[in-house]
Amino acid sequence: MGARRRLDPALGVPLHEQLKQLLRSEILGGRLRPGDRLPTEAELCARYGISRAPVRQALEDLAREGLILRQRGRGTFVAPRNGGASSPLVLRVVISHPRWRIPLDLAVARWNQQHPDQPIELAVEQIPFLQLRGALMEAVGNGGAPDLSILDSAWLAEFVTLRHLRAVGEIDPAWEAQALATLMPGPRSAWVFEGHLYGIPISMDVSVLWVRRDLLEAEGLRPPTTWEDLLRVGAHFRQPEVRRRYGLGPYPLAMVAGRTGGETTTYQTLPFLWANGGELVSGGWVLLDQPATYETLAFLRALIWEHQLMPPEVTAFHREQAALWLAEGQVVMAVGGTYEADLIQQAAGWDEATFLERLMVLPIPAGPHGRPAGLMGGMAFGIYRQSRHPERALALLRQAVEGEPLRAFARMTGRHPPWIHALSHLAGERGGFLARTQRWVEQGRPRPSLPAYARVSEEWQALVEDVLLGRRPLEAAVPRAAERIAALTGYMLPESHLFPH
Numbered sequence: 481m482g483a484r485r486r487l488d489p490a491l492g493v494p495l496h497e498q499l500k501q502l503l504r505s506e507i508l509g510g511r512l513r514p515g516d517r518l519p520t521e522a523e524l525c526a527r528y529g530i531s532r533a534p535v536r537q538a539l540e541d542l543a544r545e546g547l548i549l550r551q552r553g554r555g556t557f558v559a560p561r562n563g564g565a566s567s568p569l570v571l572r573v574v575i576s577h578p579r580w581r582i583p584l585d586l587a588v589a590r591w592n593q594q595h596p597d598q599p600i601e602l603a604v605e606q607i608p609f610l611q612l613r614g615a616l617m618e619a620v621g622n623g624g625a626p627d628l629s630i631l632d633s634a635w636l637a638e639f640v641t642l643r644h645l646r647a648v649g650e651i652d653p654a655w656e657a658q659a660l661a662t663l664m665p666g667p668r669s670a671w672v673f674e675g676h677l678y679g680i681p682i683s684m685d686v687s688v689l690w691v692r693r694d695l696l697e698a699e700g701l702r703p704p705t706t707w708e709d710l711l712r713v714g715a716h717f718r719q720p721e722v723r724r725r726y727g728l729g730p731y732p733l734a735m736v737a738g739r740t741g742g743e744t745t746t747y748q749t750l751p752f753l754w755a756n757g758g759e760l761v762s763g764g765w766v767l768l769d770q771p772a773t774y775e776t777l778a779f780l781r782a783l784i785w786e787h788q789l790m791p792p793e794v795t796a797f798h799r800e801q802a803a804l805w806l807a808e809g810q811v812v813m814a815v816g817g818t819y820e821a822d823l824i825q826q827a828a829g830w831d832e833a834t835f836l837e838r839l840m841v842l843p844i845p846a847g848p849h850g851r852p853a854g855l856m857g858g859m860a861f862g863i864y865r866q867s868r869h870p871e872r873a874l875a876l877l878r879q880a881v882e883g884e885p886l887r888a889f890a891r892m893t894g895r896h897p898p899w900i901h902a903l904s905h906l907a908g909e910r911g912g913f914l915a916r917t918q919r920w921v922e923q924g925r926p927r928p929s930l931p932a933y934a935r936v937s938e939e940w941q942a943l944v945e946d947v948l949l950g951r952r953p954l955e956a957a958v959p960r961a962a963e964r965i966a967a968l969t970g971y972m973l974p975e976s977h978l979f980p981h
Contacts, residue, residue, distance in 0.1 A: 487499060487502075487528050487529070487530055494534070495530050495534035496533075496534035496535070496537035496538040496541070497538075499524070499528060499530070499534060499535060499538040500537075500538040500541050500542060503518070503538065503542060503547075503548075504542065504545075504547060507542075507547050507548075507558055508547075512558050513558060514558050514559065514560045515557060515558060515560070516557065516558045517555050517556065517557050518539075518548065518555070518556040518557065518558070520555065520556075521535050521536060521539070539556060540622055540623065540624045543556075543624050544623055544624055544866075544868075546559055546570065546868055547559055549570070549572065549603045550605075550624075551603070551604075551605050559603070560601060567599075568599040568600060568601035569598070569599070569600055569601070569869060569872055570600075570601050570602070570603050571600060571601070571602055571603070571627045571628065571869060571872065571873055571876065572603050572605070572626040572627045572628075573602050573603065573604045573605070573626055573627065573628055573629065574604075574605050574606075574607060574612070574615070574616065574619075574626045574628075574629035574630070575604060575605075575606055575607075575629070575630045576606065576607060576608060576609040576612045576630055577606070577609065578606070579889075579892075579893050579895075580630045580682070580859070581602075581604060582885075582888070582889045582892060582893070583682060583880040583881070583885045583886055583888075583889040584602060584604075584861075584876070584880060585602070586880070586884070586885035586888060586889070587876050587877070587879035587880035587885050588600050588601070588602060588876065588879075590879050590883075590885065591875070591876055591879050600872065600876060605626070609632075610742065610799075612629075612630075612632075613632070613635055613934070616629055616631075616639075616644075617644075620642075620644050620864065620866065623866065624866070625644070625864040625865075625866035625867070626864065626867075627863065627864065627867040627868060627869055627870070627873045628861050628862060628863050628864065628867065628873045628877070629861065629862060629864070630682075630859055630860075630861060631679055631859065631860050631861070631862045632743070632857070632859060633667075633670045633671065633857055633858050633859070633860065633926065633927065634743055634857070634927055634933055634934065634937065635933075635934065636670070636671060636673060636678060636679065636860075636929070637673055637929045637930055637931045637933055638931050638932070638933060638934060639678070639862065640673045640674075640678050640931075641931035642931075643865060644862075644864060644865065645678045645679065645862045645863065645864060645865065646678075646863045646864065646865055646867065646870055647676035647677065647678055648676070648677040648678070648679075648680070648863075648874065649676050649677065650676075651863070651870050651871055651874045652871075652874055655874070655878065656676070656677050659677055659680075660672070660677055662899055662900050662901060663677075663681065663898055663899060663900070664684065664898050664899070664900060664903065664922065665922075666684060666856045666898075666921075666922065666924055666925075666926055667681045667684050667856075667858055667898035669926050669929075670684075670856065670857075670858060670926035670927070670929075671858075671860055673929065678862060679860035679861060679862040679863075680860055680861045680862075680874075680877040680878075680880070680881055681858055681859070681860040681881075681898040681899070682858075682859055682860055682861060682880070682881065682886070682889070682895075682897075682898070683819070683858050683859050683889075683890075683893075683895035683896060683897065683898065684856060684857070684858035684895075684896045684897075684898040684921055684924075685817050685818045685819040685856070685857050685858060685895065685896060685921065685924075686817065686818055686843075686854040686855065686856050686857070686917075686920055686921045686923075686924035687747050687748055687751050687815065687816070687817050687844060687854045687855045687857075687924070688815075688816060688817060688818055688841040688842060688843060688844070688854060688917075688920060689704065689710075689813060689814075689815055689816075689841065689842045689843070689844060689845065690803070690806050690813065690814045690815075690816050690820075690824070690839060690840075690841055691703055691704070691812070691813050691839065691840050691841070691842060692806075692812045692813070692838060692839065693837070693838060693839055693840040694837060694838045695717075695726055695812050696713065696812070699716060699717075699722070701713055701716060703840065703842055704813070704842070704845050705842065705843075705845055705846065705852060706845050706846045706847075707779060707845055707846070707847050707848070709845060710733075710789075710813075710845050711787055711789070713732070713812070713813065714732045714733055714783075714787060714789035714813070715787065715789075717732035717812045718731075718732055718788065718789065726809070726812075727809055728809065728810065728811065728812060729805070729809075729810035729811060730791075731788070731789060731790050731791050731810075731811060732789055732790075732811055732812045732813060733783065733789045733790045733811055733812075733813045733814070733815075734790055734794060734797070734801070734802035734805045734806065734810070734811045734813075734814045734815070735748050735749065735790065735794055735797075735802050735814065735815035735816075736748050736749075736794065736797045736798075736799060736801065736802050736815070737749055737780065737794045737795050737797065737944055737945065737948055738794070738795030738796055738797065738941065738944065738945035738948070739795075739938075739941050739942060739945050740795075740796050740797065740798055741797055741798060741799050741941070742799060742941070743799075743934075743937055744799035745940075745941045745944060745945075746855075746927075746937045746940050746941060747817060747855050747857060748802070748815045748816065748817075749780065749815075749940075749944050750855055750940060751843075751844040751853045751854055751855045751925075752776050752779070752780060752844055752847070752853075753772065753773060753776045754844075754850065754853040754855075754925060755843075755844045755845065755846050755847050755850045755851065755852055755853040756772045756775060756776045756779075756846075756847025756848065756849050756850045757772050757847070757849035757850035758770060758772030758773050758775075758776055758850075759772075760928060760936070760940065760965070761928050761930070761936070761965065761969065761971055762928075764971050764972060765971055765972050765973070765974060766962050766965050766966045766969065766971045766972070766973050766974075767974070768958060768961060768962040768965060769958050769959050769962040769973070769974070772847075772849060772850075773958055774954050774958060775847065775848070775849075776847060777943070777944070777947045777948075777954055777957075777958070778954060779847065780944065780947075780948060781947055781948050781950075784948060785950075790811075792948070792949060794948075795944075795945045795948050795949055800820070800823060802814040802815060802816055803816045803820040803823055803824050803827075804823075804827055806824060806839075807823070807824045807825075807827035807828040808827065808828070809828075815844070817857070818841060818894075818896065818917050818920070818921060819857075819894075819895060821835070821894040821913050822893055822894045824839070825894075832912075832913075835913070836912075836913060836916070841916075841917050841920060842920075843920055843923070853925065854920060854921075854923065854924040854925070855924060855925060855926075855927065856921065856924025856925055856926050857924075857926075857927070858898060861877050861880075863877075881897075881899055881902075882901075886899065886902045887902050887905055887906060890902065890906060890914060891906075891914075894913050894914065896914060896917070896918065896921045903918065906918075930969055932968045932969055935968050936965050936968055936969060939961050939964050939965050939968070940961070942961070943957055943958070943961040
């Protein structure tokens with residue numbers, strides 16, 4: 481960059497605008513070339529004698545104009561030029577894990593081969609999943625949203641209500657209609673809000689009970705399909721001689737069941753309520769304060785304190801800990817999700833054949849008043865209202881989900897594709913994990929579609945943790961949680977809650 485120069489507050493031009501114009505002239509004049517790294521915010525503050533706020537504003541403005549790319553953990557770089565016919569158009573992408581690059585990179589390769597005069601290049605920023613929602617909210621609030629990002633289905637209603645995302649139909653109505661006709665029913669209901677598709681689904685999954693098939697078969701036990709079965713299998717593997725035989729830990733079951741686990745706690749424990757015929761919310765009503773809820777929470781608490789099938793520490797588990805306990809051979813059963821297949825296989829050091837031989841997945845077992853259940857989740861790519869290139873972003877995502885890129889992604893990651901054409905193609909590949917578990921994923925239920933879902937989910941997580949640890953008696957904890965959820969959603973409480981007998 482050029483020599484140090486102080487900006488002049490007396491000019492009547494905001495400091496951030498002065499800095500932006502200076503940096504823009506450096507870029508457009510060729511003194512800063514595509515790919516060059518800019519000084520850090522602290523270095524710019526020292527160089528131009530100004531505070532961090534105008535520096536940050538100037539950089540955000542330049543990023544929004546497409547002149548620079550800001551990559552968390554790496555720095556700020558001059559963006560590639562988009563001017564000439566052969567210069568690539570840069571799409572800014574935010575993901576939470578390298579796996580989500582796979583279908584995009586495959587789609588870029590196909591697009592560039594088919595459209596050599598309109599090449600696309602990705603500027604990818606990776607943000608850890610637990611920080612992703614907050615980081616995306618902040619980016620939108622600052623006017624610096626990416627062109628597209630990976631999104632959890634749990635966030636959809638909130639992001640749409642806040643008008644962060646473009647509906648697919650706003651960009652290409654014909655393809656939205658085609659997409660709605662070719663999505664699986666579960667993902668279609670999860671990603672449609674007020675009649676429009678928001679986001680291009682890339683994977684679907686369901687909460688399940690992972691079971692060591694080989695150990696149950698060795699002991700002559702049937703897989704658990706009811707709560708009674710779960711207690712029976714757990715009690716068998718609680719026996720000291722059985723544990724010693726297989727090198728198991730003191731507890732046969734693990735799950736994520738507290739605030740630390742975040743949304744994973746809801747993903748793993750809410751299906752127990754559904755499996756007992758209960759509901760959290762439905763049809764504008766908060767239905768939490770019902771007998772099925774008390775029975776479900778009492779059962780989960782009894783798994784710890786009465787039956788000693790899992791430790792109290794499950795209330796402090798992080799989102800992957802139950803799966804890791806299963807992979808490490810500490811437990812014989814773990815509540816989790818189909819998306820954990822790759823994690824478990826790698827942590828256990830098994831090849832695919834051993835993985836399929838030793839493990840099986842089942843829906844969450846049925847309670848006394850319900851049937852086996854599972855919560856269907858999934859990830860999609862959303863296109864932002866602040867996107868500079870929404871049409872090209874959608875064109876790229878169509879490449880990603882309409883052909884081989886999606887099938888290759890599914891095979892490489894063990895993630896179920898949410899599109900009928902891809903599922904039918906993979907279903908013919910008999911014997912693999914995707915084929916074995918497809919029916920359970922298809923039967924899963926999506927989360928409640930609520931703008932305040934994130935906070936409602938936090939109330940459920942707090943309720944589960946407080947009840948399991950005995951911080952509040954059930955009779956006080958459930959009505960309190962129901963009232964808080966009613967306040968968050970504006971939904972009604974039944975008269976039985978308002979006027980208990």
